[in-house]
Amino acid sequence: MALLARRARAFAAEGRRAAGFEPPFTTVHVGTFQAGSILNIVPDRADFTFEVRSVPGDEAAAVLAELEAFMRTVALPPLRAVAPDVAVRITPRSVLPALDLAEDAPLTLLVQRLTGRNSAGRVSYGTEAGLYQNAGIPTIVCGPGHIAQAHQPEEWVAESELGSCLEFLRRLADTLTA
Numbered sequence: 001m002a003l004l005a006r007r008a009r010a011f012a013a014e015g016r017r018a019a020g021f022e023p024p025f026t027t028v029h030v031g032t033f034q035a036g037s038i039l040n041i042v043p044d045r046a047d048f049t050f051e052v053r054s055v056p057g058d059e060a061a062a063v064l065a066e067l068e069a070f071m072r073t074v075a076l077p078p079l080r081a082v083a084p085d086v087a088v089r090i091t092p093r094s095v096l097p098a099l100d101l102a103e104d105a106p107l108t109l110l111v112q113r114l115t116g117r118n119s120a121g122r123v124s125y126g127t128e129a130g131l132y133q134n135a136g137i138p139t140i141v142c143g144p145g146h147i148a149q150a151h152q153p154e155e156w157v158a159e160s161e162l163g164s165c166l167e168f169l170r171r172l173a174d175t176l177t178a
Helices: 002-014 060-082 106-115 129-134 159-177
Strands: 027-035 046-053
Touching (some): 002 060, 046 060, 106 159
Antiparallel strands (some): 027 046
């Protein structure tokens, strides 16, 4: 976890900057940690979960590879000298590339026209959109609601935004079938 915290500080201090993202750099965050059951018993295992949210040009997989190399070459050898069966298991849930659709891309311009917006934005949350883009499929993320209401207790989307989304989808369908 200390290695991941160092990487997070390095990205914040000197990492690549991507305009439009907040924050404008790749982030690394350890979100959960569990070990032990009581103070005077050495835990037999520890688990933690982390995420990397990379901006375009950085790769989350590189942070994962760095962690794997660190565990193999630095952390495990002294532990195995005392307990040869010590092991580390890293189980990626998902490794998602950043999405970087140009503001003048045909898909961006189409969505702007259909929504009536005159600008495109960038968001600092994870989606599978970068996977599609890397497969050669132009991809954009848009939809009803605001990220501030997502992933919260009792998250919600206003009915008016759902209506606007349905109208957008109708206009999109009309455009694609014309």
